[in-house]
Amino acid sequence: MPQTITFEQSRRVDQVALEQYGMDGLVLMENAGSSAARRIAQLHPGASVLVLCGKGNNGGDGYVIARHLQLLRCDVHLLATATPDELSGDAAVNARIAARSEMPITFVKSADDPDIQAAMDAADVIVDCLLGTGVSGSLRSPFQDIVALANAAAAVRIAIDVPTGWPAVQAETSIDAIAFVADRTLTFVAVKEGMNESDADRWTGVVEVIGIGVPKKLLDDLEIPTA
Ligand SMILES: NC(=O)C1=CN([C@@H]2O[C@H](COP(=O)(O)OP(=O)(O)OC[C@H]3O[C@@H](n4cnc5c(N)ncnc54)[C@H](O)[C@@H]3O)[C@@H](O)[C@H]2O)[C@@H](O)CC1
Numbered sequence: 001m002p003q004t005i006t007f008e009q010s011r012r013v014d015q016v017a018l019e020q021y022g023m024d025g026l027v028l029m030e031n032a033g034s035s036a037a038r039r040i041a042q043l044h045p046g047a048s049v050l051v052l053c054g055k056g057n058n059g060g061d062g063y064v065i066a067r068h069l070q071l072l073r074c075d076v077h078l079l080a081t082a083t084p085d086e087l088s089g090d091a092a093v094n095a096r097i098a099a100r101s102e103m104p105i106t107f108v109k110s111a112d113d114p115d116i117q118a119a120m121d122a123a124d125v126i127v128d129c130l131l132g133t134g135v136s137g138s139l140r141s142p143f144q145d146i147v148a149l150a151n152a153a154a155a156v157r158i159a160i161d162v163p164t165g166w167p168a169v170q171a172e173t174s175i176d177a178i179a180f181v182a183d184r185t186l187t188f189v190a191v192k193e194g195m196n197e198s199d200a201d202r203w204t205g206v207v208e209v210i211g212i213g214v215p216k217k218l219l220d221d222l223e224i225p226t227a
Protein backbone atom coordinates (compact mmCIF):
# COMPACT_ATOMS: atom_id res chain seq x y z
CA MET A 1 0.00 0.00 0.00
CA PRO A 2 1.46 3.44 -0.92
CA GLN A 3 1.97 6.30 1.52
CA THR A 4 -1.12 8.11 2.73
CA ILE A 5 -2.32 11.69 3.17
CA THR A 6 -4.55 13.18 5.85
CA PHE A 7 -7.98 14.69 5.11
CA GLU A 8 -6.38 18.06 5.88
CA GLN A 9 -3.65 17.52 3.27
CA SER A 10 -6.33 16.54 0.78
CA ARG A 11 -8.22 19.79 1.40
CA ARG A 12 -4.92 21.70 1.17
CA VAL A 13 -4.32 20.30 -2.33
CA ASP A 14 -7.68 21.75 -3.44
CA GLN A 15 -7.01 25.05 -1.66
CA VAL A 16 -3.55 25.54 -3.18
CA ALA A 17 -4.81 24.58 -6.65
CA LEU A 18 -7.49 27.26 -6.34
CA GLU A 19 -5.60 30.02 -4.53
CA GLN A 20 -2.05 29.71 -5.86
CA TYR A 21 -2.54 28.13 -9.29
CA GLY A 22 -5.82 29.86 -10.15
CA MET A 23 -7.57 26.60 -10.95
CA ASP A 24 -11.36 26.58 -10.79
CA GLY A 25 -13.05 24.29 -8.24
CA LEU A 26 -15.54 23.28 -10.93
CA VAL A 27 -12.66 21.99 -13.07
CA LEU A 28 -11.31 19.91 -10.18
CA MET A 29 -14.78 18.52 -9.50
CA GLU A 30 -15.26 17.77 -13.20
CA ASN A 31 -11.90 16.00 -13.40
CA ALA A 32 -12.64 14.01 -10.24
CA GLY A 33 -16.17 13.04 -11.25
CA SER A 34 -15.49 12.28 -14.92
CA SER A 35 -12.49 10.07 -14.09
CA ALA A 36 -14.46 8.20 -11.42
CA ALA A 37 -17.37 7.71 -13.84
CA ARG A 38 -15.07 6.30 -16.53
CA ARG A 39 -13.71 3.77 -14.04
CA ILE A 40 -17.21 2.80 -12.85
CA ALA A 41 -18.44 2.34 -16.44
CA GLN A 42 -15.34 0.31 -17.26
CA LEU A 43 -16.01 -1.99 -14.30
CA HIS A 44 -19.80 -2.15 -14.81
CA PRO A 45 -20.67 -1.42 -18.47
CA GLY A 46 -24.34 -0.61 -19.05
CA ALA A 47 -25.21 -1.04 -15.34
CA SER A 48 -28.14 0.51 -13.49
CA VAL A 49 -26.35 2.89 -11.16
CA LEU A 50 -27.82 4.67 -8.15
CA VAL A 51 -25.73 7.68 -7.08
CA LEU A 52 -26.28 8.84 -3.48
CA CYS A 53 -25.57 12.59 -3.16
CA GLY A 54 -25.05 14.59 0.04
CA LYS A 55 -24.92 18.36 0.58
CA GLY A 56 -21.21 19.06 0.18
CA ASN A 57 -18.64 18.76 -2.59
CA ASN A 58 -18.65 14.97 -2.31
CA GLY A 59 -22.30 15.20 -3.36
CA GLY A 60 -21.19 17.58 -6.12
CA ASP A 61 -18.87 14.87 -7.42
CA GLY A 62 -21.91 12.59 -7.50
CA TYR A 63 -23.82 14.86 -9.90
CA VAL A 64 -20.79 14.96 -12.21
CA ILE A 65 -20.42 11.17 -12.01
CA ALA A 66 -24.11 10.72 -12.85
CA ARG A 67 -23.88 13.04 -15.89
CA HIS A 68 -20.85 11.19 -17.26
CA LEU A 69 -22.30 7.74 -16.52
CA GLN A 70 -25.36 8.63 -18.63
CA LEU A 71 -23.04 9.58 -21.49
CA LEU A 72 -21.22 6.28 -20.97
CA ARG A 73 -24.55 4.46 -21.48
CA CYS A 74 -25.28 3.48 -17.90
CA ASP A 75 -28.84 3.78 -16.57
CA VAL A 76 -28.53 6.41 -13.84
CA HIS A 77 -30.75 7.39 -10.90
CA LEU A 78 -29.87 9.92 -8.19
CA LEU A 79 -30.88 9.91 -4.53
CA ALA A 80 -30.20 13.31 -2.96
CA THR A 81 -30.39 14.50 0.65
CA ALA A 82 -30.89 18.12 -0.46
CA THR A 83 -32.46 20.03 -3.35
CA PRO A 84 -30.20 22.14 -5.62
CA ASP A 85 -31.44 25.31 -3.85
CA GLU A 86 -30.16 23.95 -0.52
CA LEU A 87 -26.64 23.49 -1.92
CA SER A 88 -23.93 26.06 -2.53
CA GLY A 89 -20.87 26.55 -4.73
CA ASP A 90 -19.69 23.89 -7.17
CA ALA A 91 -22.07 21.26 -5.79
CA ALA A 92 -25.06 23.54 -6.48
CA VAL A 93 -23.87 24.18 -10.06
CA ASN A 94 -23.64 20.46 -10.81
CA ALA A 95 -26.91 19.64 -9.02
CA ARG A 96 -28.69 22.25 -11.18
CA ILE A 97 -27.18 20.79 -14.34
CA ALA A 98 -28.49 17.36 -13.31
CA ALA A 99 -31.96 18.77 -12.57
CA ARG A 100 -32.11 20.70 -15.87
CA SER A 101 -30.99 17.53 -17.68
CA GLU A 102 -34.10 15.84 -16.28
CA MET A 103 -32.08 13.09 -14.66
CA PRO A 104 -34.24 10.93 -12.39
CA ILE A 105 -33.65 12.32 -8.89
CA THR A 106 -35.35 11.18 -5.67
CA PHE A 107 -35.09 13.82 -2.94
CA VAL A 108 -35.02 12.23 0.51
CA LYS A 109 -37.67 13.78 2.71
CA SER A 110 -37.66 11.08 5.34
CA ALA A 111 -35.51 8.01 5.78
CA ASP A 112 -38.51 5.66 5.69
CA ASP A 113 -39.65 6.92 2.27
CA PRO A 114 -40.42 3.69 0.29
CA ASP A 115 -38.89 5.31 -2.83
CA ILE A 116 -35.45 4.94 -1.21
CA GLN A 117 -35.80 1.18 -0.85
CA ALA A 118 -37.20 0.90 -4.39
CA ALA A 119 -34.23 2.84 -5.81
CA MET A 120 -31.78 0.59 -3.94
CA ASP A 121 -33.56 -2.56 -5.15
CA ALA A 122 -33.37 -1.41 -8.79
CA ALA A 123 -29.62 -0.74 -8.72
CA ASP A 124 -26.80 -3.00 -9.91
CA VAL A 125 -24.29 -0.52 -8.48
CA ILE A 126 -24.66 2.01 -5.64
CA VAL A 127 -22.19 4.93 -5.68
CA ASP A 128 -21.68 6.68 -2.34
CA CYS A 129 -21.24 10.46 -2.66
CA LEU A 130 -22.98 11.30 0.62
CA LEU A 131 -19.98 12.56 2.60
CA GLY A 132 -16.26 12.82 1.88
CA THR A 133 -13.39 14.53 3.66
CA GLY A 134 -15.80 17.06 5.22
CA VAL A 135 -17.25 14.43 7.55
CA SER A 136 -16.94 14.98 11.27
CA GLY A 137 -17.86 12.36 13.85
CA SER A 138 -20.50 9.66 13.59
CA LEU A 139 -23.25 9.89 11.01
CA ARG A 140 -26.34 11.95 11.72
CA SER A 141 -29.85 11.38 10.37
CA PRO A 142 -30.80 10.64 7.61
CA PHE A 143 -27.34 9.47 6.61
CA GLN A 144 -27.24 6.45 8.97
CA ASP A 145 -30.54 5.18 7.57
CA ILE A 146 -29.57 5.65 3.92
CA VAL A 147 -26.22 3.98 4.53
CA ALA A 148 -27.88 1.06 6.35
CA LEU A 149 -30.26 0.51 3.41
CA ALA A 150 -27.36 0.69 0.94
CA ASN A 151 -25.36 -1.81 3.00
CA ALA A 152 -28.30 -4.23 2.96
CA ALA A 153 -28.84 -3.93 -0.81
CA ALA A 154 -27.77 -6.62 -3.26
CA ALA A 155 -25.93 -4.07 -5.43
CA VAL A 156 -22.17 -3.64 -5.74
CA ARG A 157 -21.11 -0.66 -3.59
CA ILE A 158 -18.53 1.93 -4.66
CA ALA A 159 -17.45 4.75 -2.34
CA ILE A 160 -16.20 8.04 -3.77
CA ASP A 161 -13.16 9.55 -2.00
CA VAL A 162 -14.03 7.90 1.35
CA PRO A 163 -16.84 5.59 2.48
CA THR A 164 -19.49 7.72 4.22
CA GLY A 165 -19.19 7.38 7.99
CA TRP A 166 -15.59 6.18 7.86
CA PRO A 167 -13.12 6.68 9.57
CA ALA A 168 -15.14 7.52 12.72
CA VAL A 169 -16.69 4.05 12.70
CA GLN A 170 -13.28 2.37 12.78
CA ALA A 171 -12.52 3.86 16.21
CA GLU A 172 -16.14 3.72 17.41
CA THR A 173 -17.18 1.29 20.11
CA SER A 174 -20.92 2.05 19.94
CA ILE A 175 -22.97 -0.71 18.34
CA ASP A 176 -24.96 2.02 16.56
CA ALA A 177 -21.92 3.26 14.62
CA ILE A 178 -22.33 2.75 10.92
CA ALA A 179 -20.46 3.46 7.71
CA PHE A 180 -20.91 2.62 4.03
CA VAL A 181 -19.42 -0.82 3.40
CA ALA A 182 -17.77 -0.50 -0.01
CA ASP A 183 -16.58 -3.20 -2.37
CA ARG A 184 -14.31 -0.54 -3.88
CA THR A 185 -13.26 2.99 -2.96
CA LEU A 186 -12.18 5.44 -5.66
CA THR A 187 -10.21 7.97 -3.64
CA PHE A 188 -8.97 11.30 -5.00
CA VAL A 189 -5.31 12.42 -5.24
CA ALA A 190 -3.80 9.84 -2.84
CA VAL A 191 -4.73 7.08 -0.38
CA LYS A 192 -6.14 8.64 2.80
CA GLU A 193 -4.67 8.13 6.25
CA GLY A 194 -6.16 5.05 7.94
CA MET A 195 -6.98 3.28 4.68
CA ASN A 196 -3.79 1.27 5.08
CA GLU A 197 -4.73 0.03 8.57
CA SER A 198 -5.39 -3.67 8.78
CA ASP A 199 -9.18 -3.57 9.28
CA ALA A 200 -9.95 -0.52 7.08
CA ASP A 201 -10.76 -2.65 4.06
CA ARG A 202 -13.90 -3.84 5.87
CA TRP A 203 -15.28 -0.43 4.84
CA THR A 204 -13.15 0.63 1.88
CA GLY A 205 -12.90 -2.63 -0.05
CA VAL A 206 -10.30 -2.32 -2.81
CA VAL A 207 -8.78 1.19 -2.83
CA GLU A 208 -7.90 2.90 -6.12
CA VAL A 209 -6.49 6.41 -6.54
CA ILE A 210 -8.07 8.79 -9.06
CA GLY A 211 -6.18 11.94 -10.12
CA ILE A 212 -7.97 15.31 -10.32
CA GLY A 213 -5.55 17.07 -12.66
CA VAL A 214 -3.67 19.32 -10.24
CA PRO A 215 -0.09 20.11 -11.37
CA LYS A 216 2.73 17.70 -10.49
CA LYS A 217 4.70 20.62 -9.01
CA LEU A 218 1.87 21.27 -6.55
CA LEU A 219 1.86 17.60 -5.47
CA ASP A 220 5.67 17.57 -5.17
CA ASP A 221 5.76 20.82 -3.19
CA LEU A 222 3.12 19.51 -0.74
CA GLU A 223 4.94 16.14 -0.57
CA ILE A 224 1.86 14.28 -1.77
CA PRO A 225 2.75 10.69 -2.73
CA THR A 226 2.09 9.91 -6.38
CA ALA A 227 1.81 6.43 -7.84
N1 LIG B 1 -12.45 21.75 -4.93
C1 LIG B 1 -12.59 20.82 -3.99
O1 LIG B 1 -12.54 21.12 -2.81
C2 LIG B 1 -12.83 19.43 -4.41
C3 LIG B 1 -13.47 18.56 -3.55
N2 LIG B 1 -13.78 17.32 -3.92
C4 LIG B 1 -14.72 16.54 -3.11
O2 LIG B 1 -15.16 17.28 -2.02
C5 LIG B 1 -15.19 16.48 -0.84
C6 LIG B 1 -15.12 17.36 0.37
O3 LIG B 1 -16.23 18.23 0.27
P1 LIG B 1 -16.78 19.07 1.49
O4 LIG B 1 -15.66 19.71 2.21
O5 LIG B 1 -17.86 19.91 0.94
O6 LIG B 1 -17.36 18.00 2.48
P2 LIG B 1 -18.36 16.75 2.34
O7 LIG B 1 -18.96 16.70 0.99
O8 LIG B 1 -17.60 15.57 2.81
O9 LIG B 1 -19.51 17.00 3.42
C7 LIG B 1 -19.81 18.24 3.99
C8 LIG B 1 -21.21 18.19 4.58
O10 LIG B 1 -21.36 17.10 5.46
C9 LIG B 1 -22.03 17.49 6.65
N3 LIG B 1 -21.57 16.58 7.69
C10 LIG B 1 -20.33 16.53 8.26
N4 LIG B 1 -20.25 15.51 9.14
C11 LIG B 1 -21.48 14.91 9.16
C12 LIG B 1 -22.02 13.80 9.89
N5 LIG B 1 -21.30 13.13 10.80
N6 LIG B 1 -23.31 13.43 9.65
C13 LIG B 1 -24.04 14.10 8.75
N7 LIG B 1 -23.60 15.18 8.03
C14 LIG B 1 -22.32 15.58 8.23
C15 LIG B 1 -21.66 18.94 6.81
O11 LIG B 1 -22.65 19.61 7.54
C16 LIG B 1 -21.61 19.42 5.37
O12 LIG B 1 -22.90 19.79 4.91
C17 LIG B 1 -14.06 15.52 -1.03
O13 LIG B 1 -14.21 14.36 -0.27
C18 LIG B 1 -14.13 15.25 -2.53
O14 LIG B 1 -15.04 14.20 -2.78
C19 LIG B 1 -13.60 16.93 -5.31
O15 LIG B 1 -14.72 17.40 -5.99
C20 LIG B 1 -12.37 17.54 -5.91
C21 LIG B 1 -12.38 19.01 -5.78
Ligand SMILES: [K+]
Binds near residue numbers: 058130159160163
Ligand atom coordinates in the same frame (compact mmCIF):
# COMPACT_ATOMS: atom_id res chain seq x y z
K1 LIG C 1 -18.37 9.14 -0.03
